[in-house]
Each structure stands twice: as C-alpha cells, then as structure tokens.
Amino acid sequence: MPNYIIRSPKTSEEWEKYLLFRWELLRKPLGMSKDSLSDELEDQSHHLMGVDDENNVIASGRVHFNSDKEAQIRYMAVDDSFKRQGLGTEIVKSLEEYAVSNGATKMILNARENAINFYLALGYFEIGTYQSDTGIPHKTMQKDFIS
Secondary structure (H helix, E strand, C coil): CCCEEEECCCCHHHHHHHHHHHHHHHHHHHCCCHHHHCCCCHHHCEEEEEEECCCCEEEEEEEEECCCCEEEEEEEEECHHHCCCCHHHHHHHHHHHHHHHCCCCEEEEEEEHHHHHHHHHCCCEEEEEEECCCCCEEEEEEEECCC
C-alpha cells in the first residue's frame, strides 16, 4: 500500500498541481473548463493536499470562513485508487481542527449525492439542498462544534 502525507501546497509548482488535481477530479468530468478550477476565496482559505511517495497529488480539501463562527469545506476529492483508506477522513478532520482553532463553532459543506454517507459517518447532518454550478445534485450539510 502506498504511503502518503497530508500538507498544504507551498511552491508555485505544488499550487499548480493541487489546483489541476481539483479540476481533473471535480470539474473536468463534467465538461467544465479550467477556468472553474479556482474561485475568489483561494487566498483566504486553508488548503490541504494528500501527496504520495512520488510527489503526486492524490487528494485535496479546502476550508474558508463564511463568518467569524461558520467555516465551509470545499473541493474535497480523493483519487479513486486511494479511496477507502482514510485519506479523505484525515483531510476533513484536519480542516475541522484548523477551523475550530480559528474560532469556528459550525462547519458547513455542499456534498454530492455519492459523498453524503461519508459526511454522515463524520458527524454531519443534512440541512437542505444546494444548487451547484456543476449542475449535479448536492445536499448542504452541517456539523456543530462545542464552543
């Protein structure tokens, strides 16, 4: 089984690989252009990526704040060959820890239908539907933290 580490991208090359990974897994299969691989909150967000032994990006996740107390996870993706090995869970928990340590009492996210059970297992609950720019159904989910 390959090893991996989870960390933030540092160099411009790592940022390029990280953003490209997000696009390739989340947007390209839907026919979306590379213009959709980032948004206006990138510089205000905390980013994590999983990197394998050969320095390939194999997972991604990002958290930003919507308010002083509410954080939001976006762009969660894990390469198919690394799914079900705990990598996604590690990234979510690290993003949660970052958010809580910076004052968050609530985390929200918009999960694709095929990821709902993953987030339910991590303590999230559904609070509504979300219309994504991807055109695929999402559910808005939330997790509360003890303050």
